Amino acid sequence: MKILLVSYYFPPDLCAGAFRARALAEALVRQGHGDVQLDVVTTEPNRYRTHQPDAPEAADADYRVFQAALPRHRWGIIGQVRSFAAFARVAASKAPESRYDVVIATSSRLMTAALGAWLARQKxxxxxxxxxxIFIDTIQYIYPSAAVLPLKGLLSRIERYAVNRAARVNLVSPGFLPYFRNIRPDVSYSLFTNGIDDDFEASAVPPAERTKGKVQIVYAGNIGHGQGLERILPELSVRLADRASFTVIGDGATRSALMRRCDALGAPVAFVGPVARDQLLDYYDQADVLFLHLNDLPAFLKVLPSKLFEYLATGKPVLAGVDGYCRDFLTEQAEGVxxxxxxxxxxxxxxxxxLKLAHYPRESFRENYARHRIMDEMAADILALGQLEQEVPA
Incomplete structure (x- = not known):
C-alpha cells in the first residue's frame, strides 16, 4: 500500500504538529506490517528562528522524507505565503510515486489541508x-478585521473544498465537532486526539520532596497570540514575586511583546529559547508547577492544546488559564489542576x-491518552481506507 503524508512540520522541528506527524508515520509503518510504502513531504525545520537543526531526524526511518527548502526570509504574512508556495512546489514535484492509495494531510494551516486535497486528486x-x-476561526480574532474580511469568503471556500474532498476527517478536539458538522454533516468524524509521547512516561515518577523556597513555575511551548502570555504572565509574576518564580521556555510571535511587558513592570521572569525534548524534561523535573494559558478569545473555547497532555503526564500540578472545552476536559479528566x-x-x-504542591500519578489519564495507542488506532483507520481504495476496480 502506497501512502503519502503531507505535513508542514516534521522533526527535527519542535512543535506539536511535527511530533504528531512523526508518531503517525511510525504507527503507519508499524501497523502496516511490512506492506506499507510511506513517503512524507514536509519542510526544512522552520518553526522557530532560534531553532535551526541541520540533519533530518528520519534519516534511518522505515519511510522516506522529502523536505522543502524555504525562502531565507520566511516570517511575516508575505514570508509565510512564499514559504507555503515553496512547500507546495516540492509536494507536487518530489512525491516520487505517480499514484498513491491514500494521501494524508495533517493540518493546522488551512492551505496544507487544501494541498492534500489537490494531491489526492492528482495521485x-x-x-x-x-x-x-480551525484556521478561519482563529485568524479572525488575531489579525485586524480589515485584513481578514476581504479574504474570509475565499478562505471559507478553500476550507469547504478540503473538507468535502476528504473520504474521512479526523478532529483532534471534540470541541471542533459543531463547527465542522455545519460544513459537512454527512461524514462520520473520528476523534483521535493528541496524546502523551513515550518520552514523558519516564518523567511521571514521584520527585524528591521539594525544599523550601519559592515555587518554581514553568511554561514551555509556543509564545504566540493563541497563548496570550503577555496579557497574564507579567502581572501575575509581579503579584506572586514573593512566593513563586517563573521560567518561560520557547519562542513565537509575541515573545518580544511579553519580554517588553515584563521589563516595563520589572517582572521576575526568566526566558529560555526552544530546547530539545531531553532538556525540556530536565526543566519539567525541576519545576514545582507547570503553567498553561489560552488567550481570552472565542476561537480558543473549542481547542484542546497538545501541551496539556505532556504536562499532565509529568505528574506535576498544573496552573491553567483556560475556558470552554479545555476547561471541561481538565475538570473531568485530571486531578491536581x-x-x-x-x-x-x-x-x-x-x-x-x-493548588496543592504534590505528585499526581494520573495513571488512568496516561493510559487513556498514550500517543502510541491513539496513533495505532488512527493508523488502522487510515489503512482500512487504503484497503477499500485498493479493492475499487480501476
Missing part, C-alpha cells in the same frame, strides 16, 4: 484529513493559592 488517492485547528479564567490575574492568584 488518484483517497484523502484522509487530520484537522488540528487549578483553573482560572484566561487573562484574569486575580483568578490566577487565587487558583495558585488553592
Amino acid at each position: 488518484g488517492a483517497a484523502y484522509y484529513l487530520d484537522i488540528r485547528d 487549578a483553573i482560572f479564567r484566561p487573562c484574569d490575574v486575580e483568578g490566577a492568584v487565587q487558583a495558585f493559592a488553592e
Whole structure:
C-alpha cells in the first residue's frame, strides 16, 4: 500500500504538529506490517528562528522524507505565503510515486489541508484529513478585521473544498465537532486526539520532596497570540514575586511583546529559547508547577492544546488559564489542576493559592491518552481506507 503524508512540520522541528506527524508515520509503518510504502513531504525545520537543526531526524526511518527548502526570509504574512508556495512546489514535484492509495494531510494551516486535497486528486488517492485547528476561526480574532474580511469568503471556500474532498476527517478536539458538522454533516468524524509521547512516561515518577523556597513555575511551548502570555504572565509574576518564580521556555510571535511587558513592570521572569525534548524534561523535573494559558478569545473555547497532555503526564500540578472545552476536559479528566479564567490575574492568584504542591500519578489519564495507542488506532483507520481504495476496480 502506497501512502503519502503531507505535513508542514516534521522533526527535527519542535512543535506539536511535527511530533504528531512523526508518531503517525511510525504507527503507519508499524501497523502496516511490512506492506506499507510511506513517503512524507514536509519542510526544512522552520518553526522557530532560534531553532535551526541541520540533519533530518528520519534519516534511518522505515519511510522516506522529502523536505522543502524555504525562502531565507520566511516570517511575516508575505514570508509565510512564499514559504507555503515553496512547500507546495516540492509536494507536487518530489512525491516520487505517480499514484498513491491514500494521501494524508495533517493540518493546522488551512492551505496544507487544501494541498492534500489537490494531491489526492492528482495521485488518484483517497484523502484522509487530520484537522488540528480551525484556521478561519482563529485568524479572525488575531489579525485586524480589515485584513481578514476581504479574504474570509475565499478562505471559507478553500476550507469547504478540503473538507468535502476528504473520504474521512479526523478532529483532534471534540470541541471542533459543531463547527465542522455545519460544513459537512454527512461524514462520520473520528476523534483521535493528541496524546502523551513515550518520552514523558519516564518523567511521571514521584520527585524528591521539594525544599523550601519559592515555587518554581514553568511554561514551555509556543509564545504566540493563541497563548496570550503577555496579557497574564507579567502581572501575575509581579503579584506572586514573593512566593513563586517563573521560567518561560520557547519562542513565537509575541515573545518580544511579553519580554517588553515584563521589563516595563520589572517582572521576575526568566526566558529560555526552544530546547530539545531531553532538556525540556530536565526543566519539567525541576519545576514545582507547570503553567498553561489560552488567550481570552472565542476561537480558543473549542481547542484542546497538545501541551496539556505532556504536562499532565509529568505528574506535576498544573496552573491553567483556560475556558470552554479545555476547561471541561481538565475538570473531568485530571486531578491536581487549578483553573482560572484566561487573562484574569486575580483568578490566577487565587487558583495558585488553592493548588496543592504534590505528585499526581494520573495513571488512568496516561493510559487513556498514550500517543502510541491513539496513533495505532488512527493508523488502522487510515489503512482500512487504503484497503477499500485498493479493492475499487480501476
